[in-house]
Amino acid sequence: MANFRLNEIAGLIGGTIHAATDSINDPLIQSISIDSRTIADVNSCLFFALRGVRHNGHQYLGELYQKGVRCFVVSEPIRLDQFPGAIVIQVDDSQVALQQVAAAVRSQFSYPVLAITGSNGKTILKEWLYDLLHESVKIIRSPKSYNSQVGVPLSVWNMTDKFELAIFEAGISLPGEMEKLAAVIQPTIGILTNLGEAHQENFAGKDQKLAEKLKLFTSCQTIIYCNDQKAVHQKIQAAFGQSGKQLFAWSTADEKADLFLRFSREGASTQLQFNWQGKAQQLQLPFTDAASLENIGHCLAFILAAGYGTDAVFAAFEKLQAVAMRLELKQGINNCVLINDYYNSDINSLTIALQFLRSQSLSGKQSRCLILSDIAQSGFSGKELAEEVKRLLDVYELDHFVAIGPNLCQHRQLFGGQAKFFQSTEAFLTAFDSSEFRNEHILLKGARDFRFERIASVLQKKYHQTQLEINLNALVENLNRYRAHLRPDTKITIMVKAFSYGSGTVEIARALEFQQVDYLAVAVADEGLELRQAGISTPIIVMNPEEHSFEMMLEYRLEPNIYSTQVFEKFDRAARSMAVSDFPIHLKLETGMHRLGFSSSDELEAIAIRVPREGRLRIQSVFSHLAGSDSPEHDDFTARQYKRFMKLSTPVIANQPNKVLRHILNSAGIERFTDYQMEMVRLGIGLYGLAQSDRLQVETVARWTTVISQVKPVAEGETVGYGRKGEVSNPRQVAIIPVGYADGYDRRLSNGVGKVWIAGKQYPIIGNICMDMSMIDVTGSNVQAGDPVELMGENISLNELAAWMGTIPYEVLTGISQRVRRVYVQE
Numbered sequence: 001m002a003n004f005r006l007n008e009i010a011g012l013i014g015g016t017i018h019a020a021t022d023s024i025n026d027p028l029i030q031s032i033s034i035d036s037r038t039i040a041d042v043n044s045c046l047f048f049a050l051r052g053v054r055h056n057g058h059q060y061l062g063e064l065y066q067k068g069v070r071c072f073v074v075s076e077p078i079r080l081d082q083f084p085g086a087i088v089i090q091v092d093d094s095q096v097a098l099q100q101v102a103a104a105v106r107s108q109f110s111y112p113v114l115a116i117t118g119s120n121g122k123t124i125l126k127e128w129l130y131d132l133l134h135e136s137v138k139i140i141r142s143p144k145s146y147n148s149q150v151g152v153p154l155s156v157w158n159m160t161d162k163f164e165l166a167i168f169e170a171g172i173s174l175p176g177e178m179e180k181l182a183a184v185i186q187p188t189i190g191i192l193t194n195l196g197e198a199h200q201e202n203f204a205g206k207d208q209k210l211a212e213k214l215k216l217f218t219s220c221q222t223i224i225y226c227n228d229q230k231a232v233h234q235k236i237q238a239a240f241g242q243s244g245k246q247l248f249a250w251s252t253a254d255e256k257a258d259l260f261l262r263f264s265r266e267g268a269s270t271q272l273q274f275n276w277q278g279k280a281q282q283l284q285l286p287f288t289d290a291a292s293l294e295n296i297g298h299c300l301a302f303i304l305a306a307g308y309g310t311d312a313v314f315a316a317f318e319k320l321q322a323v324a325m326r327l328e329l330k331q332g333i334n335n336c337v338l339i340n341d342y343y344n345s346d347i348n349s350l351t352i353a354l355q356f357l358r359s360q361s362l363s364g365k366q367s368r369c370l371i372l373s374d375i376a377q378s379g380f381s382g383k384e385l386a387e388e389v390k391r392l393l394d395v396y397e398l399d400h401f402v403a404i405g406p407n408l409c410q411h412r413q414l415f416g417g418q419a420k421f422f423q424s425t426e427a428f429l430t431a432f433d434s435s436e437f438r439n440e441h442i443l444l445k446g447a448r449d450f451r452f453e454r455i456a457s458v459l460q461k462k463y464h465q466t467q468l469e470i471n472l473n474a475l476v477e478n479l480n481r482y483r484a485h486l487r488p489d490t491k492i493t494i495m496v497k498a499f500s501y502g503s504g505t506v507e508i509a510r511a512l513e514f515q516q517v518d519y520l521a522v523a524v525a526d527e528g529l530e531l532r533q534a535g536i537s538t539p540i541i542v543m544n545p546e547e548h549s550f551e552m553m554l555e556y557r558l559e560p561n562i563y564s565t566q567v568f569e570k571f572d573r574a575a576r577s578m579a580v581s582d583f584p585i586h587l588k589l590e591t592g593m594h595r596l597g598f599s600s601s602d603e604l605e606a607i608a609i610r611v612p613r614e615g616r617l618r619i620q621s622v623f624s625h626l627a628g629s630d631s632p633e634h635d636d637f638t639a640r641q642y643k644r645f646m647k648l649s650t651p652v653i654a655n656q657p658n659k660v661l662r663h664i665l666n667s668a669g670i671e672r673f674t675d676y677q678m679e680m681v682r683l684g685i686g687l688y689g690l691a692q693s694d695r696l697q698v699e700t701v702a703r704w705t706t707v708i709s710q711v712k713p714v715a716e717g718e719t720v721g722y723g724r725k726g727e728v729s730n731p732r733q734v735a736i737i738p739v740g741y742a743d744g745y746d747r748r749l750s751n752g753v754g755k756v757w758i759a760g761k762q763y764p765i766i767g768n769i770c771m772d773m774s775m776i777d778v779t780g781s782n783v784q785a786g787d788p789v790e791l792m793g794e795n796i797s798l799n800e801l802a803a804w805m806g807t808i809p810y811e812v813l814t815g816i817s818q819r820v821r822r823v824y825v826q827e
Helices: 006-013 057-067 094-106 122-133 151-156 177-185 206-217 230-240 290-305 311-319 347-360 382-395 406-410 425-431 453-460 472-483 497-501 505-514 525-533 547-555 565-577 601-614 632-654 667-672 798-805 809-814
Strands: 016-019 031-033 045-048 071-074 087-090 113-117 139-141 165-169 189-192 222-226 246-251 262-266 269-276 279-285 328-331 337-340 367-373 400-404 420-422 440-445 467-471 491-495 519-522 540-542 558-562 583-588 617-623 661-663 680-683 702-707 710-714 732-737 755-758 761-764 774-777 788-792 821-825
Touching (some): 006 016, 006 094, 045 057, 057 071, 094 151, 113 122, 122 290, 122 311, 189 206, 189 290, 222 290, 230 246, 246 290, 269 290, 279 311, 337 453, 347 367, 382 406, 400 425, 406 420, 420 425, 425 453, 467 472, 519 525, 525 547, 558 565, 565 583, 565 617, 583 601, 617 632, 632 661, 788 798, 798 809
Parallel strands (some): 045 071, 189 222, 222 246, 337 440, 367 400, 367 440, 491 519, 519 540, 540 558, 583 617
Antiparallel strands (some): 269 279, 328 337, 702 788, 755 761, 755 788
């Protein structure tokens, strides 16, 4: 982690320091950010307000200031009197300033720096080199595909003297960009993966794009490439042949190359043979596709050219695994499977996605469907692009094709009569007919601008006549009532686990994010992933993290509850493999609940000392859970829990360079133990309308309703429902409603225990509740089919329903099935 004084940074970027007061301190800057959603430590962070095509970081200065950020780099004038205590560095271009700071960081270190560029394979190559070498070399690398004008400097900022090798990706989409990245990375070794079609539209031709990419290697001592691409070989020789640099070329065709490779496919694997320094070598590779073998060639060439070739490294090639791609596979409507890939859009990534589609549907039981948007970054003319898409459709044997966008529509004649065309995503959604998608594997491949997540939504959406109505106004009012019990500096975490207590995760999270809550908490990583994919940027804690989800959590900034040394070691291993640094974690302490949590002070102390020393993780908070905060009879026990928490947490906090949040209060605790607030509290069931007393005057948030399906007479002596439990001693009128125990309407409400509200009156349930239906005795009423029915809400409270069921309100809310449609209302 870099450390600069603010004045030093101002000098590096040629900026002018301004503040609202004459007295300006010189804070230590330990982190930089361009995104208000990723700031971890506000006290040592410098925020660069960048201007882009679709965003302007200057719009978020007020929000950041409220969060505690006090140091900013800006390129637009701002009113300093609105930011008392803030220090602003004024520059001409914030992005240039960001790159200058990163370049200064890079200049501090002399260990080898590998820069990878090319049209494809950069991320995979980087990750495979890490997998092959990390046990023998300490490596820092770009996180995921941070290869842009801002991604590169953010990656380079993390360089420290702890490492022995740095690996950074560099990608460009416009002429003139590579010189800027080269100045930041200052590589000593370079790899050109290949030259393809990506971002071709912004260059006069491939020669220009290749010339631009080669500018990355100006400072390199060694340049590695495959000379099987003759244009690449000729250009590199012309540019650097007389420069004194080492040009290391590998080949599968030229035996005179610096490294000649022989690939021989053997079933599901490939045998690689080569000679190095007079010794024949043979490797067994777990891949057979051309792209993977090309990436392996680059890996091997770098390892040999840089002197890392050992028996252990060679053996590691056999254990290489495919790098996870951004393809999501989900269950869809009408027995469909969805493959969502609307993060990038070019011909090469379309080919990869189609390969995945084919691999998922090889059984032949389901047809293959592609929903594709116009591709902006193709390098083809409109007709050429359409012809290439048509070729791919034929190669991968697509059964169903839906094209969205004006360019594809313009060339519809190329595709035949079976394809369907829409000018826009809106046009597709307007004409959407779910019956047209049945028993298919559906690949959604769209550019970001087409917002294909809306198509994914309708292809997954479920409807049900019974619904749960969520009043967002009441939700916000309840939040504010609890906030009124907190000190101004006390942060708040909102529990949105278990489908936000049955209320619906994404919509609730969006409302809470708008209210600027500090944290959201989910039970498992999949719940957090759903929020991230919906665009939620608020920090998220995963209370029950599972090992299989650790990499996904790291990618999506989902912060784990670490409750044991074993979980810590496994998450730390995942963090190391993904080259993250300063990633927030939350330590759970056992104080008397006897669920998850550390009990040993020795284990806690070991982790507390290790985390800041290694730098991959950061202890963001320590917390525990009160077992009886809602019951006065347990107040002494609650006090003992708090005392034990303070004893366990104090040594942890003392060993951290950052401010650590402490939290132990739940909803009831916020009401009853204001002295235990510390730095943060957790609000759960109280937000949804259940408080310990009437003092807070919280409002009911959820209203569960359905409609009458049918009303029929039942004669004397007949019975109603399964088991003939609903005995009729006198003629009755029975209404059937479409809700049952599969919806969460519990069977314990059967036979008169539970009641519903219809037209201003309660009516009892008759007979046993069925899976999908219940019967109501409406004798003496004038109710009819289609009339609304309240199961829970203003007239039948959540507490009352829970009492009838003999359970607690939590079980009622979380037991409402997700097939019950959620409807959100806001005035």
